[in-house]
Each structure stands twice: as structure tokens, then as C-alpha cells.
Amino acid sequence: MALFRTDKLSVASDGDVVAVRQRVRAMAIESGFSLVDQTKIVTAASELARNTVVHGGGGTVEMNLLMEGPRRGVQLTFRDHGPGIADIEAAMRDGFTTGGGLGLGLGGARRLSNEIEIHSAPGDGTVVRITRWR
Amino acid sequence: MADVDRIPIIKMGEFLLVSIQVDMHDRLAMTLQDDLTASIVRHRARGVLIDISSLEIVDSFIGRMLGNIAAMSRVLDAETVVVGMRPAVAITLVELGMSLPGVRTALTVERAMEMLRASVRAAAPIAPVDDGPVPD
Numbered sequence: 684m685a686l687f688r689t690d691k692l693s694v695a696s697d698g699d700v701v702a703v704r705q706r707v708r709a710m711a712i713e714s715g716f717s718l719v720d721q722t723k724i725v726t727a728a729s730e731l732a733r734n735t736v737v738h739g740g741g742g743t744v745e746m747n748l749l750m751e752g753p754r755r756g757v758q759l760t761f762r763d764h765g766p767g768i769a770d771i772e773a774a775m776r777d778g779f780t781t782g783g784g785l786g787l788g789l790g791g792a793r794r795l796s797n798e799i800e801i802h803s804a805p806g807d808g809t810v811v812r813i814t815r816w817r
Numbered sequence: 818m819a820d821v822d823r824i825p826i827i828k829m830g831e832f833l834l835v836s837i838q839v840d841m842h843d844r845l846a847m848t849l850q851d852d853l854t855a856s857i858v859r860h861r862a863r864g865v866l867i868d869i870s871s872l873e874i875v876d877s878f879i880g881r882m883l884g885n886i887a888a889m890s891r892v893l894d895a896e897t898v899v900v901g902m903r904p905a906v907a908i909t910l911v912e913l914g915m916s917l918p919g920v921r922t923a924l925t926v927e928r929a930m931e932m933l934r935a936s937v938r939a940a941a942p943i944a945p946v947d948d949g950p951v952p953d
Binding site for chain 1: 840841845874875877909912914915
């Protein structure tokens with residue numbers, strides 16, 4: 684799998700969440716995503732960026748444009764050094780929330796992506812990586 | 818897109834019109850929610866039309882804001898209709914797990930205005946009450 688392009692942004696505020704959406708949109712267009720696929724990856728990015736700000740106390744996102752043969756993909760890795768997630772399975776369930784939201788963030792991001800990986804432990808921050816292929 | 822700190826609310830007769838033309842950050846969405854509820858009371862509005870045809874995504878936060886506005890306006894005796902959701906946004910929203918229960922939607926502004934007028938007619942008072950001009 685070849686890495687075509689990479690980009691990194693800070694994710695610490697409301698305004699950064701908007702900036703992440705715009706950069707992910709540009710990368711999805713560059714990858715030749717359909718409008719529906721663009722909308723899905725941008726929405727997933729918005730949910731995860733908000734999680735990074737609200738639960739993680741800020742962090743970063745690394746955005747990779749991937750090439751695998753004729754396939755193009757967008758891979759997003761959100762990292763924070765917040766309190767971490769004690770029970771990842773519970774956190775993926777719809778309606779699970781500690782932030783006063785609807786609890787659709789993580790589960791929603793999973794449904795809107797082709798692949799998702801989560802690494803987290805209490806006190807150790809959280810890494811969430813999603814990939815969507817064209 | 819331009820950086821704004823408020824979404825304008827336009828009064829048209831007994832209705833309020835809002836057209837969201839920017840990629841909203843979360844605080845802007847919360848401000849709109851507060852401004853709209855205050856405007857409904859100030860103008861004694863009977864309906865709210867929210868045009869989201871410019872929105873390229875609706876995530877769970879914006880979806881929740883739309884649901885809150887619909888619920889709050891109903892409590893304040895006004896109907897809300899959300900207009901012009903893009904097809905890709907609708908597909909994504911449902912996949913995300915939100916079907917916007919309690920939010921009335923229309924595909925065009927004309928249709929939304931019809932819905933609002935119909936809901937005002939249906940709720941017409943038995944005897945009209947004239948309580949004077951509304952202060953701005």
C-alpha cells in the first residue's frame with residue numbers, strides 16, 4: 684500500500700473541527716470519491732474531531748491519501764492524550780455518552796467508514812483510525 | 818467560507834426564515850438555537866423555516882440542533898420545517914444513526930411555506946385576539 688500524500692492538523696477547538704471537515708473534503712475529492720462517499724467520510728471526520736476536542740481535550744489528526752493498485756482511500760488517524768476509553772465496546776454502542784451528546788460519534792463513524800481501529804486505555808489517550816476506500 | 822458569528826434570522830409575516838450558508842462550528846449552532854427561540858417569542862412567530870440546502874454535511878451535533886429547535890419551537894407554539902436537505906446528506910445522516918424524529922422536512926421552500934400555513938390554519942383560534950402591536 685502506497686502513501687500518496689499526508690497532512691497533519693491540530694484538533695483543539697470548534698474552528699479546528701470545521702477546518703478538518705474542509706481538508707478531508709478536499710482529500711476525498713482528490714481521491715475521486717463520489718459525492719455520497721465524500722459526505723460520509725467528512726461526517727465521520729466531524730464526529731471524531733469533535734470527540735478529540737470534547738473528550739480528548741484536543742489532539743491531532745493525520746490525514747493520508749492511500750493508493751493500493753487502482754484503489755484510492757482516505758485514512759484519518761485522530762490522536763489525543765485525554766483520559767482514554769475504559770470500555771471501547773461500550774463506547775461504540777449507540778447512545779453511550781459521557782459528553783452530553785447523543786452518543787452517535789464513535790458508532791456513527793464506524794458505520795460511515797470501511798475500516799476502524801481504536802487503541803485506548805484509561806489515562807493513556809486515544810487513537811482512532813478510520814479508512815474509507817473509493 | 819466567510820467567518821460569521823451569527824446566522825441571520827429574517828422575519829416574514831408570522832414566520833421566521835433562516836438560511837444556513839456557512840459550515841457551522843458548534844458554538845455557532847448553539848447561538849442559532851438560542852437566537853431562534855428568543856426570536857419566536859419576541860415576534861410571536863407561528864412558524865420557522867430553516868433552509869439547509871447549502872449544508873454539505875449534517876453530523877450528530879447539527880442534527881441534534883435541528884431536533885432541539887423543532888422541539889423548542891413546538892413548546893412555544895410554532896412549527897419548524899427544515900428545507901432542502903441534499904440527498905447525500907440524507908443518506909449519510911440515516912447511516913450515522915439519526916433520522917431526525919420530530920423534525921418536519923420539505924424539499925422546497927414553497928412546500929415548506931404551504932406546510933407552515935396549513936399548521937397555522939389548523940390551529941386557528943376560536944375567537945381572534947388582538948393584543949396590539951408587537952414591540953421590536
